[in-house]
Amino acid sequence: MQVFKFGGASVKSAENIKNVVSIVEKHRDSSLLIVVSAIGKTTDKLVRITESYLKQDGECFALLDQLKQEHFNILNELFPDPTHPVYDDIANTFVEIEWILEEEPQDDYDYLYDQIVSVGELLSTKIVAAYSSYQGVPTQWVDARDFILTDNTYREGKVDWEKTEDKIRKDLPTILDDYVVVTQGFIGSTSENFTTTLGREGSDYSAAIFAASLNAENITIWKDVPGVLNADPKWFDQTELIPELSYTDAIELTYYGATVIHPKTIKPLQNKKITLNVRSFINPEEPGTQIKTTNQTLPVPSFIFKVNQVFINIQPRDFSFIVEDNLSHIFDSFHQNRIKINMMHNSAISFSVAVDDTGENVLNLLEQLNKRYKVSVAAGLELITIRYYNQQTIDRVLVNKEIIRELKDSYTCQMLVKNKDE
Numbered sequence: 097m098q099v100f101k102f103g104g105a106s107v108k109s110a111e112n113i114k115n116v117v118s119i120v121e122k123h124r125d126s127s128l129l130i131v132v133s134a135i136g137k138t139t140d141k142l143v144r145i146t147e148s149y150l151k152q153d154g155e156c157f158a159l160l161d162q163l164k165q166e167h168f169n170i171l172n173e174l175f176p177d178p179t180h181p182v183y184d185d186i187a188n189t190f191v192e193i194e195w196i197l198e199e200e201p202q203d204d205y206d207y208l209y210d211q212i213v214s215v216g217e218l219l220s221t222k223i224v225a226a227y228s229s230y231q232g233v234p235t236q237w238v239d240a241r242d243f244i245l246t247d248n249t250y251r252e253g254k255v256d257w258e259k260t261e262d263k264i265r266k267d268l269p270t271i272l273d274d275y276v277v278v279t280q281g282f283i284g285s286t287s288e289n290f291t292t293t294l295g296r297e298g299s300d301y302s303a304a305i306f307a308a309s310l311n312a313e314n315i316t317i318w319k320d321v322p323g324v325l326n327a328d329p330k331w332f333d334q335t336e337l338i339p340e341l342s343y344t345d346a347i348e349l350t351y352y353g354a355t356v357i358h359p360k361t362i363k364p365l366q367n368k369k370i371t372l373n374v375r376s377f378i379n380p381e382e383p384g385t386q387i388k389t390t391n392q393t394l395p396v397p398s399f400i401f402k403v404n405q406v407f408i409n410i411q412p413r414d415f416s417f418i419v420e421d422n423l424s425h426i427f428d429s430f431h432q433n434r435i436k437i438n439m440m441h442n443s444a445i446s447f448s449v450a451v452d453d454t455g456e457n458v459l460n461l462l463e464q465l466n467k468r469y470k471v472s473v474a475a476g477l478e479l480i481t482i483r484y485y486n487q488q489t490i491d492r493v494l495v496n497k498e499i500i501r502e503l504k505d506s507y508t509c510q511m512l513v514k515n516k517d518e
Contacts, residue, residue: 097126097127097128097129097272097310097311097312097313098123098126098127098128098129098312098313098314098315098316099128099129099130099131099303099306099307099310099312099314099315099316100119100120100123100128100129100130100131100303100315100316100318101130101131101132101133101281101299101300101302101303101315101316101317101318102116102130102131102132102133102224102318102377103133103299103317103318103319103320104133104134104135104136104137104138104139104220105136105319105320106318106319106320106377107132107133107135107136107220107223107224108135108136108137109136109170110170110173110174111173112377113170113174113223113224113227114174114227115377116132116224116318116377117224117227117228117231117233119318119377119380120228120233120276121231121233122380124233124276126313127269127272127273128272128276128277129268129272129276129277129279129306129310129312130224130276130277130278130279131240131279131280131281131299131302131303131306132217132220132221132224132278132279132280132281132299133216133217133220133281133282133299134216134217134219134220134282135166135167135170135216135219135220135223136166138163138166138216138219138220139213139216139282139296141159141162141163142163142193142212142213142215142216143209143213144159145159145160145163145193145197145212146205146208146209146212146213149196149197149201149208149212150201150205150208152201156197157197160190160193160194160197164190167186167190167219167223168183168186170223171183171186171223174223174226174227174230175226175227175230180226180230181226182222182223182226185222185226186219186222186223189215189218189219189222190215190219192215192218193212193215196208196211196212206250206251207250207290209250209251209293210250210251210253210283210290210291210292210293211290211291213293214280214282214283214291214293217240217280217281217282217283217299218239218280218283220280221237221278221279221280222237224278225237225278228276228278233276234274234275234276235275235276235277235278236271236274236275236276236277236278237278237279238268238271238277238278238279239279239280240279240280240281240283240284240302241280241283241284241285241289241291242263242267242285243260243263243264243267243268243279243306244260244283244284244285244294244302244305245259245260245263245284245285245286245287246284246285246286246292246294247286247292248286248288248290248292249292250292250293251292251293251295251434252293252294252295252434253284253286253292253293253294253295255284255294255305260284260305260309261308261309264305264306264309264310265309265310268306268310269310272310279302279306280299280302281298281299281300281301281302281303282294282298282299282302283302294360295358295360297355297358298358298360299358300317300357300358300360300361301358301360301361303315303317303361304360304361304362304364304365304372305364307364307365307368307370308364308365308367308368308370311368311370312370313370313371314370314371314372314373315365315370315371315372315373316372316373316374316375317357317361317372317373317374317375318375318376318377318380319356319374319375319376319377320376320377320378321356321374321376322337322376322379322382322384323337323338323339323374323375323376323382323383323384323385324337324338324341324346324349324354324356324357324374324385324387325337325338325356326338326394326396326397326398326399327398327399327400328355328399328400328401331399331401332399336395336396337384337385338385338394338395338396338398339383339385339386340385340386340387340388340390340392341385341386341387341388341390341392341394342387342388342389342390342391342392342393343362343365343366343387343388343389345393345394345483346362346372346387347359347362347363347366348483348507348508349398349400349483350362352400352438352481352483352508352510353400353401353402353438353479353481354398354400356374357372357374357387362387365387366389369388369389371386371387371388372386372387372388373385373386373387374387393484394483394484396484397482397483397484397485397486397489398482398483398484399480399481399482399489399493400480400481400482400483401478401479401480402438402452402478402479402481403478404452404453404476405438405450405451405452405453405475405476405477405478405479405512406450406451406452406453406458406473406474406475406477407448407449407450407473407474407475407477407500407501407512408448408449408450408451408461408462408465408471408472408473409446409447409448409471409472409473410422410426410446410447410448410449410465410469410470410471411445411446411447411469411470411471412445412469412470413468413469413470417444417445418442418443418444418445418446418447419442419444419447422447422468422469423442423447425468426447426465426469429461429464429465430449430451430461432464433457433458433460433461433464434457435451435452435454435457435458435461436451436452437449437450437451438450438451438452438479439479439501439503439510439512441501441503448501450477450479450501450512453475453476474500474514476514477500477512477513477514478497478512478513478514479510479511479512479513480493480510480511480512480513481508481509481510481511482508482509482510483507483508484507485504485507485508485509490509490511493511494511494513496515496516496517497511497513497514497515497516498513498514498515498516499511499512499513500512500513500514
């Protein structure tokens with residue numbers, strides 16, 4: 097039994113969807129469950145629709161009409177017959193958003209976000225499942241919300257693993273005996289049947305949940321890159337493919353911000369010793385990267401860049417010590433504002449962190465902290481992480497950079513930097 101996950105780039109056009117189905121056709125020698133993300137940039141567009149709706153600026157319906165047209169353009173290329181049932185299915189799915197937009201906004205942002213943004217995955221999977229069946233592949237669309245059960249933390253749903261595993265193991269194997277199953281990434285549901293999402297890029301995590309619950313032989317994440325590279329091609333002209341990676345190194349890389357795999361994805365697979373393959377949907381015959389139990393360390397240093405970083409330094413206003421008296425309160429403030437720390441350092445009287453500049457919630461955090469502490473802030477910084485570093489690799493990334501804060505251990509070097517001309 098295998099699990100495949102296809103991201104938004106792999107289904108962003110009719111041609112790409114045809115390619116996805118051709119990959120599926122070549123791997124039907126075992127039971128197959130397919131997890132699919134929203135098409136292209138649909139999630140970003142649905143976020144804009146949600147924000148427009150809450151602002152009541154009058155643009156949300158125009159934005160929705162544009163998104164509908166993009167999906168129907170893809171349908172027209174895939175299904176020449178406009179009476180195919182998928183047309184009505186997609187139209188009815190968009191109606192779920194229209195019903196929300198026709199009412200005055202009353203619920204909070206996080207709840208509305210999940211109800212609207214989650215529709216992207218419903219749309220993409222219905223199109224992929226319909227086209228797969230159209231091509232003669234026995235395919236069954238299933239709703240991930242019937243299987244992935246979470247608490248009520250909207251936009252960051254916490255999975256109830258016991259109930260989720262029970263549901264998946266009870267109901268999915270019999271379907272997988274006869275069909276390729278197509279389902280959604282990113283989404284789940286509460287005990288009251290309200291839709292939740294698992295955090296941005298959560299489709300990888302969804303695939304891992306299904307794979308772990310079904311004791312899959314392996315899981316393959318299909319990307320637009322050859323596999324796991326030692327650096328992002330956006331930052332380096334020359335990158336190297338890492339053919340084999342341990343779970344530990346993969347977890348460390350994702351923790352520090354590597355975007356090729358979602359951070360939550362690795363642990364459930366490691367627990368079940370399920371191999372994770374990262375392969376290219378552009379060149380599907382290439383082997384890509386295998387992440388598994390291995391003593392193999394990274395063959396080359398790996399680089400992770402995070403831009404738009406904010407450096408926050410926190411000191412007590414009185415004579416108290418940071419660690420003894422204040423750290424619990426500080427961490428609670430970060431948690432309340434849903435801000436994840438990318439780098440941190442503490443001394444007796446100060447605590448400093450680097451975080452993503454996510455806008456309003458960072459401002460809210462700073463306002464909250466300023467009531468109790470002396471807070472200094474620097475924005476517009478970059479965070480560079482090097483796994484298996486040496487001095488040559490450090491020198492390579494510090495051209496025209498000034499180090500604000502540096503942390504090192506035996507394997508990893510983190511440097512918060514700014515441009516020298518700033």
